[in-house]
Amino acid sequence: MRDYYIAGNWKMHKTRSEAAELAGALAAQLKDGKHKYLVAPSFTSLETVGAIIKGTNIRLGAQDVACEEQGAHTGEVSVLQLKDLGVRTVILGHSERRHIYKEDDELINKKVKLALKHGFEVILCVGELLEEREAGKAEAVCETQTAKGLAGVALEDLDRVVIAYEPVWAIGTGKTATPEDADAVHAFIRKVIARLYGQAAAEQIVIQYGGSVKPENAAQLMAKENIDGALVGGAALKAETFVPIAKFG
Ligand code: PEP
Numbered sequence: 001m002r003d004y005y006i007a008g009n010w011k012m013h014k015t016r017s018e019a020a021e022l023a024g025a026l027a028a029q030l031k032d033g034k035h036k037y038l039v040a041p042s043f044t045s046l047e048t049v050g051a052i053i054k055g056t057n058i059r060l061g062a063q064d065v066a067c068e069e070q071g072a073h074t075g076e077v078s079v080l081q082l083k084d085l086g087v088r089t090v091i092l093g094h095s096e097r098r099h100i101y102k103e104d105d106e107l108i109n110k111k112v113k114l115a116l117k118h119g120f121e122v123i124l125c126v127g128e129l130l131e132e133r134e135a136g137k138a139e140a141v142c143e144t145q146t147a148k149g150l151a152g153v154a155l156e157d158l159d160r161v162v163i164a165y166e167p168v169w170a171i172g173t174g175k176t177a178t179p180e181d182a183d184a185v186h187a188f189i190r191k192v193i194a195r196l197y198g199q200a201a202a203e204q205i206v207i208q209y210g211g212s213v214k215p216e217n218a219a220q221l222m223a224k225e226n227i228d229g230a231l232v233g234g235a236a237l238k239a240e241t242f243v244p245i246a247k248f249g
Contacts, residue, residue, distance in 0.1 A: 004222060005162060005206050005229035006246045007038040007123065008236025009063060009091060010045075019045035023052040025239035026246075030058060033246055035229070038123075039236070040091055043077050050086045061089035061123070064097060067110040079118040089121040091231070093149055095168045099129075105148035112149055116157045123162045123231065124149045125210070126189070130169035138167070139188050146192050155197050162206045163189055164231040170211025172233055179220045179227070182209045186226035215244035222248050 040061035066076035093108040126145035128138040194202035210231035235241040
């Protein structure tokens with residue numbers, strides 16, 4: 001059986017003291033939580049948050065990583081530096097990286113392979129734009145982003161890969177995909193994984209939903225057969241909204 005996995009992406013929010021306050025509240029309030037949890041603060045708060053959640057049931061994640069191990073890459077952060085901070089998971093291919101910073105599937109794939117090589121868990125985000133959905137291309141976009149993002153990833157590393165289906169039109173907009181629509185795309189992504197890695201791998205892989213997940217809609221989304229958790233943005237910034245999502249149901 002797949003375990004539910006609820007992750008909070010704090011994006012470019014919070015100073016270290018604000019991040020520490022939230023991390024402390026989550027550590028206390030999720031102590032008895034039954035699912036798998038992750039928080040991904042900004043790079044600048046990783047060390048602070050890492051010290052607070054050390055030994056708790058909350059994993060430390062980063063929101064991105066460089067595609068090279070080290071070297072002349074001004075402004076980038078390497079896998080070695082993240083490992084040194086105790087980061088265990090990296091979010092890759094987030095729609096803000098794809099669409100604002102023009103990351104393409106080839107670059108994302110390079111990052112995926114490098115992070116896996118260094119033992120990280122990877123949350124690979126995929127999802128269509130509104131115009132792609134309206135043109136009937138949602139599945140094709142998710143198929144391409146999944147297949148290209150995972151190109152060259154071996155089956156034995158797939159247990160450290162999580163897919164986050166995040167329809168771009170639902171991110172930060174307050175519009176959520178209906179549980180039925182999201183489940184249909186999750187089922188489709190599972191089929192893509194089955195084609196690439198076989199049925200057993202497809203049944204095991206965790207597929208999170210992301211896009212305006214809130215306390216009010218979390219349980220209905222999680223009730224769907226193919227939805228195994230959530231990648232949460234806005235509602236992850238406060239304990240009073242993240243905790244009820246993390247303890248949905
Ligand atoms: C996200 O950024 O991954 C996200 C899903 O954001 P929000 O929950 O704010 O839509």
